[in-house]
Amino acid sequence: MPRHLRSAWFKTLGQLALVLVAAVVAGLLIGQVWPVLTAAALAVVGWHYLRLRRVLVRLGARQRLDAPARGAGAWDELDRLLHRSQAEMRARKKRLLEMLRAYRAAAAALPDAVVVIERNSQRVVWFNRAATDLLGLRHPRDIGAPVVERLQSLPMSHWLAAGRNAEPMHDAASPVAPDLRLNLRLIPYSEEYWLLLARDVSKLLRLEQMRRDFVANVSHELRTPLTVVHGYLDMLDPQDMPEWAPMLSEMQKQSQRMTQLVEDLLTLSRLEAQDSLPDEGVAMAPMLATLRREAEALSQGRHAVTVQDHAGVDLWGSNKELHSAFSNLVGNAVRYTPQGGAIAIEFARAADGGAVLRVRDTGYGIPAAHLPRITERFYRVSTSRSRESGGTGLGLSIVKHVLNLHQARLEIESQVGRGSTFSVHFGAERVHPRHDTPLPLAQSQTA
Numbered sequence: 001m002p003r004h005l006r007s008a009w010f011k012t013l014g015q016l017a018l019v020l021v022a023a024v025v026a027g028l029l030i031g032q033v034w035p036v037l038t039a040a041a042l043a044v045v046g047w048h049y050l051r052l053r054r055v056l057v058r059l060g061a062r063q064r065l066d067a068p069a070r071g072a073g074a075w076d077e078l079d080r081l082l083h084r085s086q087a088e089m090r091a092r093k094k095r096l097l098e099m100l101r102a103y104r105a106a107a108a109a110l111p112d113a114v115v116v117i118e119r120n121s122q123r124v125v126w127f128n129r130a131a132t133d134l135l136g137l138r139h140p141r142d143i144g145a146p147v148v149e150r151l152q153s154l155p156m157s158h159w160l161a162a163g164r165n166a167e168p169m170h171d172a173a174s175p176v177a178p179d180l181r182l183n184l185r186l187i188p189y190s191e192e193y194w195l196l197l198a199r200d201v202s203k204l205l206r207l208e209q210m211r212r213d214f215v216a217n218v219s220h221e222l223r224t225p226l227t228v229v230h231g232y233l234d235m236l237d238p239q240d241m242p243e244w245a246p247m248l249s250e251m252q253k254q255s256q257r258m259t260q261l262v263e264d265l266l267t268l269s270r271l272e273a274q275d276s277l278p279d280e281g282v283a284m285a286p287m288l289a290t291l292r293r294e295a296e297a298l299s300q301g302r303h304a305v306t307v308q309d310h311a312g313v314d315l316w317g318s319n320k321e322l323h324s325a326f327s328n329l330v331g332n333a334v335r336y337t338p339q340g341g342a343i344a345i346e347f348a349r350a351a352d353g354g355a356v357l358r359v360r361d362t363g364y365g366i367p368a369a370h371l372p373r374i375t376e377r378f379y380r381v382s383t384s385r386s387r388e389s390g391g392t393g394l395g396l397s398i399v400k401h402v403l404n405l406h407q408a409r410l411e412i413e414s415q416v417g418r419g420s421t422f423s424v425h426f427g428a429e430r431v432h433p434r435h436d437t438p439l440p441l442a443q444s445q446t447a
């Protein structure tokens with residue numbers, strides 16, 4: 001026990017002893033010891049009851065805190081201790097409330113819609129002002145309402161069922177107005193509550209659309225003048241003007257490059273504007289034969305080209321777009337492999353029931369640091385090597401877009417100085433049995 005508490009305790013004991021002694025003395029004086037002693041004891045008990053009542057009143061006080069007792073006895077000490085802990089508790093509560101209010105005010109003022117959802121019942125617990133503007137939730141009507149019912153126009157039930165694995169919805173129409181486009185995220189931040197965040201991305205999407213339209217329009221407008229220039233350049237015979245021959249050849253090369261660039265930009269714009277492609281049967285045997293012919297034509301005998309077809313299946317997808325993607329990969333393999341290297345094209349089944357098209361080369365390879373960005377537009381490991389080999393920097397972007405439209409994925413393995421393997425994985429739903437008799441393996445392997 002601390003010293004000041006001990007002295008208060010002794011002081012109270014001393015007071016009690018003093019009262020009892022005084023009562024005994026008074027009793028002796030008047031010759032009535034027991035009655036006086038009993039009366040004194042009752043008075044002491046009564047006084048302690050009064051003090052106990054005061055403590056209970058203090059404990060039960062909800063509003064105003066009375067000033068602490070001033071005396072030096074044990075009851076006064078107890079009263080002071082209670083007063084102090086009550087004052088501390090109230091100050092802490094006030095601080096917490098202020099913090100809570102500040103957080104609420106911050107969440108309420110966010111430009112993004114924030115909705116707190118109770119996980120088990122999937123009911124709305126709280127939402128901010130932006131949730132009214134973006135999602136149409138109203139106070140107090142929607143507090144406690146089932147979120148799926150309130151946001152009926154959004155595909156909520158499947159999304160909420162996915163819980164932690166729910167992918168963000170990048171472009172969803174707002175229930176308030178269809179031209180208001182939203183990006184929705186679900187954040188399961190605790191065991192009991194989830195957070196639904198909605199951001200207005202209408203402006204961003206409009207800008208993105210403007211960028212796409214701009215690129216598509218510019219490319220389209222450039223196409224005709226380029227065709228004219230290209231046509232006239234083709235008509236010029238270097239033998240008529242031998243001194244112009246080197247310049248003429250360079251002009252032809254550059255106009256060819258520009259034409260290819262415009263064509264690639266138009267292809268990308270077209271792919272970006274599509275959500276899906278018509279599904280047709282893609283016969284892989286003729287596709288592989290075409291790829292081999294293209295590789296050999298581009299290689300001009302500088303590489304060993306092999307094709308292996310073990311899959312025995314064909315694909316569902318767009319013949320034209322898949323051919324464009326595959327031939328980009330094959331073209332890259334030829335262009336980034338020095339003379340004497342090998343290019344292997346292989347089509348095989350995957351363990352998951354799908355199929356894989358692999359293009360392997362023994363070329364320059366790609367440093368690992370470049371791999372994450374390699375499919376971005378105009379991203380090149382070496383600009384000069386790409387230009388020299390007639391590259392536009394758009395090939396792998398086209399490949400990525402085509403594969404996305406086929407729900408396929410691209411995997412790249414590469415070692416600098418040893419070569420690269422580009423593997424295209426198609427899911428089982430993209431694969432169907434090949435009906436025509438497959439060529440015997442020996443015949444389909446061509447070196």
Ligand code: ADP
Pocket residue numbers: 328332333336361363364365366374375379380381382386387390391392393394395396397420
């Ligand atoms: P480019 O028209 O420049 O070839 P791509 O988008 O097709 O553009 O490829 C992007 C870059 O990736 C290329 O510039 C090149 O540096 C690298 N690359 C692509 N394929 C290969 C490959 N098979 N081997 C080595 N580097 C490659």
